[in-house]
Amino acid sequence: MSKITHHIPEEMLRAYAAGTLPQPFAVVIAAHVSLCDDCRSVVEAEAAVGGALLDGLAPADVSSDARARLFAALDATPTPTPPQRGSGVFPAPVMEALKGQPPRWKMLGGGIRQQILSADEEGSLRLLYIPRGRAVPEHGHHGLELTLVLQGSFSDSEGRFAVGDVEVAQDDVDHQPMAGDEAPCICLAATDAPLRFHAMIPRLLQPLFRI
Numbered sequence: 001m002s003k004i005t006h007h008i009p010e011e012m013l014r015a016y017a018a019g020t021l022p023q024p025f026a027v028v029i030a031a032h033v034s035l036c037d038d039c040r041s042v043v044e045a046e047a048a049v050g051g052a053l054l055d056g057l058a059p060a061d062v063s064s065d066a067r068a069r070l071f072a073a074l075d076a077t078p079t080p081t082p083p084q085r086g087s088g089v090f091p092a093p094v095m096e097a098l099k100g101q102p103p104r105w106k107m108l109g110g111g112i113r114q115q116i117l118s119a120d121e122e123g124s125l126r127l128l129y130i131p132r133g134r135a136v137p138e139h140g141h142h143g144l145e146l147t148l149v150l151q152g153s154f155s156d157s158e159g160r161f162a163v164g165d166v167e168v169a170q171d172d173v174d175h176q177p178m179a180g181d182e183a184p185c186i187c188l189a190a191t192d193a194p195l196r197f198h199a200m201i202p203r204l205l206q207p208l209f210r211i
């Protein structure tokens with residue numbers, strides 16, 4: 001794999017390690033961390049600090065009755081399903097979001113395809129497929145967008161993003177990502193607010209896209 005040059009900002013990694021990020025962002029960061037040794041070491045260091053803080057807390061005085069109820073509850077907990085493994089270009093956190101199934105693409109026009117993985121008040125998480133050399137309609141953001149490249153590459157006013165790279169786009173970024181020529185570009189994108197498209201037709205289609 002080519003060297004990753006666009007990483008997750010450190011304060012975002014800390015929030016991820018603390019478990020305070022909205023789920024769509026947490027999945028993108030988990031997928032990047034699974035591909036990136038640098039960011040993984042930051043998250044592991046943060047987790048170690050958090051664990052040490054918990055260890056320092058005085059143990060609660062648990063009555064034997066409460067303990068019995070706790071163990072009964074643990075016994076009743078169903079066995080968790082085994083974690084998904086990565087498959088093809090999709091790292092394990094993406095396969096989790098896909099529930100182990102291959103993507104079921106919806107055509108968006110211009111050869112661009114999408115699968116919504118989740119969409120609620122926390123934001124949305126989706127996979128995007130952009131044919132070689134094709135551009136996504138220019139758009140700005142109301143909020144924050146994180147885009148992780150899983151296959152191929154894209155370029156926009158912020159630079160070139162290849163496999164493992166993450167683009168962090170704030171509301172002030174207007175961009176028109178264009179896929180590279182080497183392969184169709186597949187990305188995982190998380191947003192915390194609907195995008196606003198500039199051109200009339202994409203704006204009319206937006207409710208359909210649910211992005």
Ligand SMILES: [Zn+2]
Binds near residue numbers: 006007036039040
């Ligand atoms: Zn990184």
